[in-house]
Amino acid sequence: MAPKKKEHSIDVRSQVIQHFLNGDSYTDIVDKVLIPRPTIVSIVQKYKKSKCVLNISGRGRKRKTTVAVDRIIRRKIKVDRRKSATAVKIEIEKELGVVIHANTVRNRLHEIGLYGRVARKKPYVNKVNRAKRIAYAKMMIQKSSDYWKHVLWSDESKFNLFGSDGKVMVWRSRSEEYEPICTVPTVKHNGGNVMVWGCFSRSGVGNLFFIDNIMDRFCYREILQKNLLQSAMKLGLTRSLVFQHDNDPKHTAKIVKDWLNGKKIEVLKWPASSPDLNPIEHVWDELERRMKKHHPSNKEELKKALLQEWNGIGDDVTEKLVDSVPNRLYECIRMQGYPTRY
Known part of the structure; x- marks a missing residue:
């Protein structure tokens, strides 16, 4: 005999037994509860043995652990x-x-609620930088939403022709995905074939510049000279521009600072080890997702595809990302300076 796939509810079984105790025949019970006769017989026979409608406790295999x-x-x-x-x-x-x-x-x-999952990779943040992140978040969370409309976010990234990702398994619940004990510290720019500099604001993406030479302070200043003001003009930020870049040594070099000061460009103060607070990281993710349909075989094809997909990123994406900045700051405070889910 095939095993039962499921049992009827306690209410249905109680109804069957009540009709049986009232003296109804199996045929009468079938007509009243609309259950097949063999099922009625099985329920009644089980009741006769156990004198109970409920399942007897202790059924099934015993637990091996206390x-x-x-x-x-x-x-x-x-x-x-x-x-x-x-x-x-x-x-x-x-x-x-x-x-x-x-x-x-x-x-x-x-x-x-703990399941084996691949640990998320997040940048390592030491105690000093955690304190700086919290201070920055508490200060900037007071800014109005209009302030963030004038920020030009920038960063560099690398894109691979080929590559693979290592996996680390951890035990965690669903809500612990980005807890420090459940993530894997990592560093940025782990390999790649083409390096790019890009920027964007709430109103759209700016220029995407391919870096073919060694990236030093002179190269970075040249990138800003060719692309920063041009991107700001393209995005309508010429009168109220706030420029964001991280604390990479070439970004904070004196010749770069002198150029920015000479152009009277306000620079957003930025805490160390905080890529999760920069929405451009998600622009890179969006660009990488769009690149999955391309299969370039060399750098030139990769550059062409990157430029095509970059220009295809619309303001529906950039608006959503910039509007997430206050939430990012709140999450930074909630996580006590540790990397957030962003």
């Missing part, structure tokens, strides 16, 4: 989120003499 062992399993994972289920299994067997399977460990963790 409450105390469950607690130890959970504690081991919460102390070290990168520990594997197999490692926990071995430790439990050595320390407590309880023989269990690695799947049992996984099941106990699933019960409290």
